[in-house]
Amino acid sequence: MSTAILTGPPVAGSSLETDLRSLGFDVRVASRPAEVSTHLAAAAANERLALIDPRFVGHAHALRLALKDPRFEAGALPGVLGVTPEARRALPPGLTGGPQEAATALEAAGVEIHRPELGTLVATVPADETARKEAEAAVAAVDDEAVRLRSAVKSRDGFFTTFCVSPYSRYLARWCARRGLTPNQVTTASLLTALIAAGCAATGERWGFVTAGVLLIASFVLDATDGQLARYDLQYSKLGAWLDATFDRAKEYAYYAGLALGAARGSHDDVWALALGAMLLMTARHTVDFSFNEAARDEGATTSRTAALSSRLDSAGWTVWARRMIVLPIGERWALIAVLTAATTPRITFLVLLVAGALAACYTTAGRLLRSLHRRARTDRAAEGVRALTDSGPLAELGARLLRPLPLPAAAAPAVAFLGGAVILATAWAAPLGSPWPVLAAAVYALCAGVALARPLKGPVDWLLPPFFRIAEYGTILVLAARTETDGALPAAFGLVAALAYHHYDTVYRIRGGTGAPPHWLVRAVGGHEGRTLLVTVAAALWLGGGGRTQGFIFALTTLAVVIAAVVLVESIRFWVSSQAPAVHDEGEPA
Numbered sequence: 001m002s003t004a005i006l007t008g009p010p011v012a013g014s015s016l017e018t019d020l021r022s023l024g025f026d027v028r029v030a031s032r033p034a035e036v037s038t039h040l041a042a043a044a045a046n047e048r049l050a051l052i053d054p055r056f057v058g059h060a061h062a063l064r065l066a067l068k069d070p071r072f073e074a075g076a077l078p079g080v081l082g083v084t085p086e087a088r089r090a091l092p093p094g095l096t097g098g099p100q101e102a103a104t105a106l107e108a109a110g111v112e113i114h115r116p117e118l119g120t121l122v123a124t125v126p127a128d129e130t131a132r133k134e135a136e137a138a139v140a141a142v143d144d145e146a147v148r149l150r151s152a153v154k155s156r157d158g159f160f161t162t163f164c165v166s167p168y169s170r171y172l173a174r175w176c177a178r179r180g181l182t183p184n185q186v187t188t189a190s191l192l193t194a195l196i197a198a199g200c201a202a203t204g205e206r207w208g209f210v211t212a213g214v215l216l217i218a219s220f221v222l223d224a225t226d227g228q229l230a231r232y233d234l235q236y237s238k239l240g241a242w243l244d245a246t247f248d249r250a251k252e253y254a255y256y257a258g259l260a261l262g263a264a265r266g267s268h269d270d271v272w273a274l275a276l277g278a279m280l281l282m283t284a285r286h287t288v289d290f291s292f293n294e295a296a297r298d299e300g301a302t303t304s305r306t307a308a309l310s311s312r313l314d315s316a317g318w319t320v321w322a323r324r325m326i327v328l329p330i331g332e333r334w335a336l337i338a339v340l341t342a343a344t345t346p347r348i349t350f351l352v353l354l355v356a357g358a359l360a361a362c363y364t365t366a367g368r369l370l371r372s373l374h375r376r377a378r379t380d381r382a383a384e385g386v387r388a389l390t391d392s393g394p395l396a397e398l399g400a401r402l403l404r405p406l407p408l409p410a411a412a413a414p415a416v417a418f419l420g421g422a423v424i425l426a427t428a429w430a431a432p433l434g435s436p437w438p439v440l441a442a443a444v445y446a447l448c449a450g451v452a453l454a455r456p457l458k459g460p461v462d463w464l465l466p467p468f469f470r471i472a473e474y475g476t477i478l479v480l481a482a483r484t485e486t487d488g489a490l491p492a493a494f495g496l497v498a499a500l501a502y503h504h505y506d507t508v509y510r511i512r513g514g515t516g517a518p519p520h521w522l523v524r525a526v527g528g529h530e531g532r533t534l535l536v537t538v539a540a541a542l543w544l545g546g547g548g549r550t551q552g553f554i555f556a557l558t559t560l561a562v563v564i565a566a567v568v569l570v571e572s573i574r575f576w577v578s579s580q581a582p583a584v585h586d587e588g589e590p591a
Contacts, residue, residue: 001026003043004050004067007036007098011054011132019060023068025050033096040095046085051099053079057135058123059144065116066123068234072114076103079125087111121147149174152232159321160331165224172221173228183230187243190222194251198258201341204266212258213342219251220334242576245509246502248330253279253498255337256350260494263346272490273482274350276497280474281357283501285364287389287467290508292368294385295378295463328360369461378458386457388517389466391504392449393528399450406454413452414464420448421472424533428479434545438480438537445472446530470504473529480540481557486550489557496561500532503568515580522571526564535560 004025010017017027030036036051043049050067056079066075067082075082081099083091083106090109095102103113122139126132152173153166176186197215200208226244230236256275263269325332336356340349378386390396427441452465474497481493503526507518517523527535536557543552575581 002048002050002067003028003039004052005030005036005039006052006054007033008054014054014057016052016054016056019063020050020052022060023064025067029054036096037094040088040091045088048082048084049088050080050082051102052081053098053125055125055132056080056123057126057132057139059121059139059142059147061144061148062116062118062121062123064234065118065121066114069114069116070234070236072112074103074106074111074113076113076115077118077123080123081106081113083111119147119151148232152228154227157324158329158331159325160335161224161329164335165221165331166228169221169224170228170232172225173232176225176229177233177235181229182237183226183235183240184237184243186222186226186229187240187247190219190226191247191251193219193222195254198255201255201258201346202261202265204262204264208262210342212255213338216255216334216338216341220331223248223251224331238581239577241509241513241581242572246505246572249501249505252282252330252334253501257491257494259341259346259349260491267345269345269347270490271347271350272494273478274347274354276474276478276481276490276494278350278353278357279494279497279501280471280478281354281361283474283504284467284470285357285361286508287470287504288361288365288368288464290512291386291389291463291466292372294389294511295372295382295457297382297385298379326360327364328356333357368463372460372463378456378462380456383457383462385511385517386463386465387453388511389504389507390449390453390469391466391507391523391529392453392469393526393531394524395446395534396449396453396528396530399447400453403451403454406451408451408455410459411461413455413457413459413462414468416448417452417465417468420445420452421468421475423448424472424537425475425479428476428537428540429483433483434541434543436541438476439534439541442476442530442534442537446534449530469529473500473533476533477536477557480536480544480553484544484550484553486554488554489550492554492557492561496557496564499561499565499568502572503564506568506572510575513581515575518571518575522567525567532560532564 002025004020004027006016006027006029008029009031010029020027028039030039040049048067056077058077058080062077063080066077066080069075070084073084073087076099079099081103083102087106090106090111091102092105095105107113120142121144122135122142124131124135126135149170152170153162157166193215197212197219200215201212202208226240230240230244256278260272260275263271328336333353333356337349337353340352392400424438424441424445428438431437431441449469457463457465477493477497478490481489503518511517526532539553539556543549543556
């Protein structure tokens with residue numbers, strides 16, 4: 001139970017006390033100013049507190065936004081102040097004033113106070129009876145529940161989600177809230193539904209593919225519902241941030257595996273390379289987005305011609321939706337996969353997905369490159385964020401330290417990273433299986449990674465390093481596994497890349513939450529992208545030569561996948577249930 005303290009006698013006929021109780025507050029009335037500090041002292045130390053001017057007039061949802069949002073230490077409206085137990089420590093002892101005086105004291109103590117945007121909602125402290133009647137009329141003119149339902153939907157989302165899912169999923173979110181369900185439970189239900197869909201696809205039968213397509217859409221509806229439930233009921237949580245951020249990838253990649261298994265069982269068609277290629281493409285695309293945004297995190301509005309053109313296009317309604325669809329966000333992507341699964345074959349599904357994903361990648365990357373040409377130098381914090389996204393290990397760090405005095409032009413870092421990636425991919429593709437050439441190429445790649453990191457990543461296009469490294473690492477695993485032409489090699493490679501993708505997405509969402517990159521020991525423990533690439537090429541040299549010892553290579557990939565997954569998952573779970581984890585859900589661009 002939370003405690004709300006009215007800083008004076010309640011106004012006759014006011015619904016304020018009823019509204020506060022409906023929000024879970026125990027209401028206490030301070031009939032005199034001196035009683036405010038008495039009620040504050042009587043409240044349990046672990047309770048959320050609210051100070052309310054009894055003259056307040058407004059919507060119940062306006063109170064909810066200020067008093068119940070767990071993401072903020074303090075929230076305020078005119079005549080209203082809500083504080084967490086942590087922020088209460090900054091309140092002066094013997095407080096006798098109202099919410100405004102308390103808010104001033106908190107801000108003086110360095111506590112940031114969240115003041116929610118209300119839109120059409122009303123929140124005011126009328127000065128006289130005439131103003132009070134006008135405020136009450138304004139409250140009655142706006143449907144509080146309708147506003148709450150609208151605000152449960154992301155303000156910026158894809159076309160499919162906005163027009164085909166959100167019109168009814170918001171009501172599902174309200175249904176869940178009224179029955180006490182949490183966003184985490186809905187997220188878990190979405191994951192289980194997607195896993196069942198993957199299992200149906202793995203049957204290889206037409207009924208299984210049709211059922212899988214239907215269940216995949218159902219999983220996405222639940223995926224939209226969990227975030228809407230969090231916004232509708234303000235049920236943000238640290239664990240929810242982790243689940244929401246990572247389960248989308250787990251669902252999608254598990255479904256890819258199900259399709260690949262179904263193709264092998266139903267038509268004896270090996271599409272594991274296509275499944276792994278789709279995972280590589282989607283991860284690289286997201287890395288482009290994350291890295292570009294991280295590089296620009298401390299910048300204000302850009303004045304580039306590309307940004308100006310984008311603003312002009314946004315003024316024409318149809319272009320907004322066309323541009324949101326062309327980037328193939330998660331709603332459009334899952335709808336495409338579901339329809340193709342039900343109507344065609346896994347091979348066609350993957351081929352269409354790869355073509356559409358490649359077009360989306362070209363569009364988004366070109367736009368970000370054009371914007372980068374007019375960017376000023378990055379801040380130290382942005383440069384460190386991009387460096388963390390590279391996931392570079394001991395070999396690259398050693399090279400960077402040794403080569404740090406080396407003078408490099410502005411565009412050298414991405415050029416060298418691209419060169420190193422091209423060398424390892426070309427060698428893995430062309431060199432004889434079992435030869436030492438890929439090992440040598442991996443050493444060159446590690447050296448190039450060190451050169452690229454030899455200076456702070458403040459150049460206009462240095463944000464390209466993380467996607468270049470993702471493509472090089474994942475691509476090397478894919479090429480070497482595909483060239484073995486042995487059953488089990490590509491599924492083992494798929495598992496390894498899935499474990500690596502989880503690690504890289506976990507890094508992204510930690511940085512997005514403002515808590516920084518994973519601990520340095522974790523990056524070192526899993527070897528960094530260059531160390532893992534070198535290890536995979538060594539395994540290929542040892543077991544992919546003559547003599548049919550490919551099972552050793554498969555075992556090496558599987559072992560590496562299990563070890564990385566175990567280490568990363570244990571640390572990830574420890575972090576996301578700790579007090580340092582951010583209590584937010586992902587509100588960025590559609591994934």
